[in-house]
Structures are given as structure tokens and as C-alpha cells.
Amino acid sequence: MRGTLAIARRELFAYLLSPVGYLVTALFLFFTSLVYFAAAPLLIGAGFSQGQPASLRLFFQIGVWVLFIIGPAISMRTISEELRLGTLEMLLTAPITETQIILGKFFGSLGFLVLMLLPTALFVFALEWYGRPDYGELLSGYLGLLLIGAAFLSSGILISTLTASQVLAYIATIFFWLILMLATMVLPYLASLAEGLSGRPDNSEALESLLSWLESAAGFLAVGNPRARVLDFVNGLIDTFNIVYFLTFTALFLAAAIRSLGARRWP
Amino acid sequence: MIVAQDLSKRFGKVLAVDSINFRIGRGRVVGFLGPNGAGKTTTIRMIAGFLAPTAGGVRVDSMEVTARPLQVRRRIGYLPESVPLYTEMRVAEYLKFRARLFGIERSRRRAAIETALVRCRLEEVRRRPIHHLSRGYRQRVGLAAALLHEPPVLILDEPTVGLDPAQIRQVRGLIRELAGRHTILLSTHILPEAERTCDEIIMIAGGRIRAQGTIEQLRASAAGEGGYVLETDSAEAERAVRSLPGVRDVQSTETDDGWRRLVLSPASGAGDLRAPIAYLAAQRGLAVRELKRQAPTLEQMFVELTAGGAQPAEGGGP
Numbered sequence: 001m002r003g004t005l006a007i008a009r010r011e012l013f014a015y016l017l018s019p020v021g022y023l024v025t026a027l028f029l030f031f032t033s034l035v036y037f038a039a040a041p042l043l044i045g046a047g048f049s050q051g052q053p054a055s056l057r058l059f060f061q062i063g064v065w066v067l068f069i070i071g072p073a074i075s076m077r078t079i080s081e082e083l084r085l086g087t088l089e090m091l092l093t094a095p096i097t098e099t100q101i102i103l104g105k106f107f108g109s110l111g112f113l114v115l116m117l118l119p120t121a122l123f124v125f126a127l128e129w130y131g132r133p134d135y136g137e138l139l140s141g142y143l144g145l146l147l148i149g150a151a152f153l154s155s156g157i158l159i160s161t162l163t164a165s166q167v168l169a170y171i172a173t174i175f176f177w178l179i180l181m182l183a184t185m186v187l188p189y190l191a192s193l194a195e196g197l198s199g200r201p202d203n204s205e206a207l208e209s210l211l212s213w214l215e216s217a218a219g220f221l222a223v224g225n226p227r228a229r230v231l232d233f234v235n236g237l238i239d240t241f242n243i244v245y246f247l248t249f250t251a252l253f254l255a256a257a258i259r260s261l262g263a264r265r266w267p
Numbered sequence: 268m269i270v271a272q273d274l275s276k277r278f279g280k281v282l283a284v285d286s287i288n289f290r291i292g293r294g295r296v297v298g299f300l301g302p303n304g305a306g307k308t309t310t311i312r313m314i315a316g317f318l319a320p321t322a323g324g325v326r327v328d329s330m331e332v333t334a335r336p337l338q339v340r341r342r343i344g345y346l347p348e349s350v351p352l353y354t355e356m357r358v359a360e361y362l363k364f365r366a367r368l369f370g371i372e373r374s375r376r377r378a379a380i381e382t383a384l385v386r387c388r389l390e391e392v393r394r395r396p397i398h399h400l401s402r403g404y405r406q407r408v409g410l411a412a413a414l415l416h417e418p419p420v421l422i423l424d425e426p427t428v429g430l431d432p433a434q435i436r437q438v439r440g441l442i443r444e445l446a447g448r449h450t451i452l453l454s455t456h457i458l459p460e461a462e463r464t465c466d467e468i469i470m471i472a473g474g475r476i477r478a479q480g481t482i483e484q485l486r487a488s489a490a491g492e493g494g495y496v497l498e499t500d501s502a503e504a505e506r507a508v509r510s511l512p513g514v515r516d517v518q519s520t521e522t523d524d525g526w527r528r529l530v531l532s533p534a535s536g537a538g539d540l541r542a543p544i545a546y547l548a549a550q551r552g553l554a555v556r557e558l559k560r561q562a563p564t565l566e567q568m569f570v571e572l573t574a575g576g577a578q579p580a581e582g583g584g585p
Contacts, residue, residue: 006367010353017355086351090412093315094368095341265319267278 003096004104011078011108012115020077024070025116028063035062036123048123054131056123060141060234063120064227067113067149072173074112075156076166078105079261083164088264098261102254105157106150113149117142137236144233147246148226152177154253161260177226184225191218268293268420268450269314273323276309283309285474286323291467293419296446298465299454300569306474307454308348311424314452315345327420341369344413344449348424350405354398358389358408361397362415369416383411387441403434410441421445423453427460439464458569470572477572486565495531495540498522498557499548505529507551508544513537526556 015021036059040047047058082088091101127133155176160169191214197203198211222228226249229242269291276284284306291297299307312318314325316336325332327339353361362380371379384390387407392400397408406426413421426442427435442451442464455461461468462482469479478485497508504527505519515534522528533540541560548555 002370003368006364009367010364014353014355085353086347086349087353088351089312089317089347090345090351091368093317093340093343093345094365095337095370096368097337265317267318 001100003094003100004107007091007096007101007104008106008108008111011105012111014077015074015109015112016115020073021112024073025119028066028070028116029119031066032059032062032120033123035059048126054127054133056127056133056138056141057234059120059123060145061231063145064148064230064234067145067152068174068177070116071113071149071152072156072170074109075153075173076160076169078109078157079160079257080164080166080169084166092261092265098258102157102257102261106154106254109153109157110146110150113146113153117145134236140233140236140238143238144230144242147233147243147250148230151226151246151249151253154250154257158253158257158260161257161264181225181227184221184228187218188222191215191222194218268295268328269452270326271310271314271323272325274310274313274320274325275322276306276313276318277321283474284313284320287471287474287476289469289476289479291450291452293450294447295467296442296451296453296465297467297469298461299452299471300456300458300461300468301454301471301477302456305456305472307456307471308424309474310471311345311422311452311454315343315422316340317345341416342419344416344418344421346406346409346413346421346423346426348428348454350409352397352405352408352412355396357394357396358400358411359384359393361408362412365412365415371416379415379417383415386414386444387411388437403430403437406430406434406438407441410438414445419450421449421451421453423451425454425456427455427457435460458566462565470569472572478568482565485568488568494533494561495544496557496559496561497529497531497544497548497555498526499529500526500554500556501551502527503551504548504553507547507553511540511543511547513540513543530561 036047036056040058041049041052046052079088082091092098124133124138152173156169156173159172159176160166163169163172194211194214198208198215203211224245226246229245232239232242269289271287271289273286273288274284275282275286287306287310299310301307309318313320314327314332316332316339319333328342330339330342332339353364356364359380362383363376366376366379384393387410389404389407389411392404397405400408410423410426413423423442427438430438439460442453445451453464465482467479467481468485470477470485478488480488497504505517508514508529508531509517513534514531514537516532518530518532520528520530531540531544539560541558544558545555547553548558
């Protein structure tokens with residue numbers, strides 16, 4: 001516990017002391033507020049504009065995408081930097097377990113994510129000033145951002161245990177989620193094609209069973225689409241399944257990262 | 268305090284450490300001496316718990332490193348060769364982080380940091396960011412971090428490499444000061460360094476131990492392997508001497524004034540060869556103007572023991 005805390009604290013301060021930390025925060029706030037307060041109201045009459053519901057839905061929707069770009073930038077340095085500087089040797093020879101190291105890194109970067117989201121409380125003040133926002137929905141949206149953020153960070157930590165190059169860690173993390181999202185979006189589309197094909201009189205039995213298998217696999221994958229899972233939160237729906245979904249992802253990534261770090265003792 | 272038993276480490280096809288055995292007593296200062304790539308760093312990393320051995324094991328304070336890693340690591344202060352530090356932190360900040368990491372209680376933290384700062388003479392740079400410090404200061408910060416939790420065992424990998432002579436003297440002095448309180452294992456590829464700072468030396472090359480003992484013991488055993496110098500006037504002498512039992516090798520050079528200078532290397536266990544050489548010279552009617560036994564230095568022994576046995580196994584590590 002103490003070791004975890006020591007590492008989490010150092011990690012958080014490392015972000016706060018580095019220009020990258022501020023750059024990342026500035027980018028996040030700039031893009032989300034640009035879209036929410038300026039672009040969307042001007043172009044499509046959505047977001048923060050007259051006659052619209054007092055909600056942050058648009059901000060949360062944008063936020064997910066910006067987190068997708070920025071989360072891996074936060075997590076890329078966690079272990080890769082230690083590998084590059086050789087300081088991992090100091091951590092692995094200290095009286096702490098690999099679990100403590102990974103959890104410390106995770107909570108440190110998650111803490112930074114929370115700090116990054118804090119200034120968006122100003123958005124809430126703005127809503128309160130002009131309207132009557134639904135706080136339940138706001139909380140649900142923030143919970144969604146935090147959960148998908150945790151999943152992004154934990155996957156990034158796992159990948160950063162594998163390489164000393166931060167750039168490589170960043171790109172690999174982005175690609176992982178891109179592939180996951182594409183797979184969970186494209187396959188359901190294929191399934192709809194399969195649906196159109198099935199039931200024709202000249203279909204053989206084998207083709208028919210392949211099509212039905214494809215349909216059920218695609219249905220399963222569609223459920224696994226992280227964007228769909230987080231949109232429920234954005235719309236104010238807190239579904240236990242969605243919470244379990246993101247927590248499972250996070251836990252699996254962290255467990256794998258712990259194993260991967262331990263494997264460094266066995267080159 | 269530290270016992271290695273058939274300790275081995277293999278990286279792919281390369282056997283970096285080949286079933287090493289040694290035993291380091293409490294309170295001793297022991298030097299791991301060997302050329303670059305001998306397996307020193309790999310062995311040290313296995314003791315410190317950074318690398319897991321392929322076979323065999325290490326016990327520190329009667330505890331197996333792989334079986335009770337946290338207890339063992341709590342007893343070791345380790346300074347890797349590259350002195351990895353978080354350079355964006357200030358000296359005192361970094362030590363505070365290390366103190367937390369090693370579970371030093373809040374009440375004792377400040378005192379522990381002060382002691383380490385004083386012992387490593389870092390008081391005046393305590394507020395400086397580490398990336399502003401010279402290599403010598405960084406070395407001392409690393410050493411202070413290793414000392415912080417008062418470990419009974421200190422492991423220092425090449426602690427003076429890359430320092431200027433004044434800094435080397437400072438670090439050596441520091442190690443001597445620490446000697447009474449800790450068991451110290453340090454590695455070096457420089458013999459005089461080992462002679463000056465260590466009670467005992469373990470010579471290692473090609474992943475194997477070539478010799479070990481106190482400096483006196485090593486000197487004594489080196490003397491047994493000395494060579495002989497013979498200066499005669501005859502070119503025939505070389506062939507004659509070669510035929511002597513107990514002579515392993517002869518090197519012949521011509522001196523400026525036309526005499527032959529022969530340097531004989533004895534086979535091991537040949538005993539004193541001075542008398543047989545003298546008899547031989549008398550028999551063959553060789554004029555002899557010098558015959559002496561050369562007491563070899565530790566230097567020669569080091570060169571001889573480690574020559575040929577070295578293999579590029581160590582590398583920089585991951």
C-alpha cells in the first residue's frame with residue numbers, strides 16, 4: 001500500500017512537473033470547449049446554445065474521442081520512460097512488488113486524468129448560470145469518461161511495459177483501440193449482410209449455419225464496442241453491465257501489465 | 268552474509284554466468300574484479316533481485332533471493348552502474364521518494380534523509396534538481412539513496428566509473444568509511460581500485476570465477492606462478508632451457524649488447540627452477556650474467572587469468 005502510494009504520488013508529480021502534462025491538459029480543454037461552446041452552436045445549433053437542453057452530452061461525446069487521443073499520451077511514459085532511463089532497475093530492486101508498481105503507475109496517471117477533467121467543472125457552472133442541468137446525467141457522463149479513461153490508461157500501461165520507446169507505446173495503444181472499435185463496428189455490419197443472405201431457398205445447410213454463427217458472433221462483438229458502452233453513460237444511463245465491462249478491461253490490462261513487468265526479470 | 272551457490276544465468280545462447288560459488292562474510296568489503304563482459308553486472312543483478320537466476324541461487328542473510336524477494340531487497344542497498352535517477356527531481360525530493368518506497372516511517376524519514384545527505388556530503392546541493400548535478404554528485408546521490416534504509420548489505424556496480432580522479436578519491440574514501448557498518452560488494456574492472464578498497468577479491472572472467480581470496484592470499488598464490496629471467500651469451504640457450512622439465516614456455520629476446528634474454532614461464536607446480544637452470548647452464552658451458560626469479564604482480568595474474576577467458580556476454584543489459 002505504502003509503496004503503491006509512493007509511486008502514484010511521484011507519477012502524478014512527474015506529470016505536473018513536465019510540460020507534456022500541461023500541454024495534454026491544454027489540448028483536452030481547448031478541443032472540448034471549442035466544440036462545445038463554439039463550433040457546435042455555430043454550425044449545427046447544438047451544444048452550448050440557446051434553446052438547447054442544459055446538458056453536457058456533446059462535451060462528453062467529444063471528450064471520449066479526445067481522451068482516446070490523449071489517454072495513450074498520458075500512459076505512454078509510465079514504464080517506457082523507466083525502461084529508457086534505467087530507473088526500472090531501481091524500482092524492481094526496491095522492496096515492493098510488481099503489483100504495487102503497476103497500481104501506483106495506474107492510480108498516478110488516473111489522478112492526473114481527474115485533475116485534467118477538473119477545470120471542466122466550469123462548464124457545469126456555465127450551465128447552472130443559464131439553465132437547470134440534470135446533475136444525475138452529468139455525474140453519469142463524468143463516470144463514463146473516467147471509466148473509459150481508466151481502460152485507455154491501463155491498456156497504455158500494459159503496452160508501455162513492452163517497449164522503451166514512448167512513441168511506439170503511444171501508437172500501439174491507439175491502434176489497439178482503433179482495431180477494437182473497427183472490429184466491433186464492421187462485423188455487425190457484415191452480420192446485417194448475412195441476415196439478408198440467410199433464408200434464401202437455394203442456401204445449403206452449411207452456409208445457413210455459417211451465416212447464423214456469423215450473426216451471433218457479430219451480435220456478441222457489437223456488445224463489446226467501447227463507444228457504444230460509453231454512450232449509455234453520456235445519455236445518463238448507468239448500466240451495471242457497462243461498469244463491469246470497463247472495470248473488467250481495466251483489471252485485465254493491469255494484471256497483464258503486472259505479469260509483463262515480472263517477466264522482465266527473466267530475459 | 269551473501270552466499271552464491273551454482274549461480275548461473277543464460278541469455279539465449281550465451282551463458283553469461285556459469286555456476287559461480289562464493290561466500291561473503293559479514294562486514295567484509297569484497298571486490299568483483301574482471302574485464303568488461305565478464306558477468307559481473309549480471310551476477311550483481313541476480314543478487315539484487317533484478318534478474319532471476321537460470322539455475323542455482325543466492326542467499327542474503329540466509330534468505331533465498333527468489334523465495335523471499337521483499338525481505339532480501341529490504342536488506343540490500345543497490346547502486347547500478349548507470350546510476351539511474353529521476354533527474355527532474357531535486358536531491359532531497361528524490362531521497363524522500365526512496366524513503367517512502369522503502370517503507371521508512373514518517374517519523375524517521377527526515378532523520379534518515381539528513382544522515383544520508385551528510386554521509387555522502389550532499390548538504391549543499393539538496394535543493395538542486397538532479398539534472399543540474401555533475402556525474403560525481405549524481406554518483407553520491409545514488410549512493411545516498413542506497414544507504415537511506417541502513418541496509419546491512421551494499422552492492423555497488425562500478426562505483427567509480429566515469430569519475431575524474433578527485434571524485435574517484437572521494438567515492439573511495441566514502442566506501443572505506445562505510446566499510447565498518449555494511450557488508451560491501453563492489454565490482455570493478457580496475458585492479459588497483461580493488462587492491463585499494465577491498466579486503467577480498469573475487470576475480471571473474473567469462474562468467475566463471477578464476478580466483479578468490481584476500482589480497483595477501485592472491486599475491487601469495489600469484490608468486491608461485493612467477494617467471495624466471497636468464498641472460499646468457501649463447502643463442503643455443505633457448506633450446507637447451509626448453510628441454511628442462513617444468514618449463515612451460517620460453518621467450519627469447521636479444522639485448523642491445525648482443526646477449527640473449529630468456530624469460531621462462533614455469534608449468535604449474537614446478538617448484539623452484541633456479542637451481543636446475545643454473546646446473547643446466549654450467550653443464551652446457553653457458554656464460555650467465557643474470558638469473559633471477561620474477562615475483563609476479565597481481566596485475567600479471569589478473570591479465571593472465573582473465574585473458575582468453577573473456578567472452579562478450581555481459582553487454583549493457585536491458
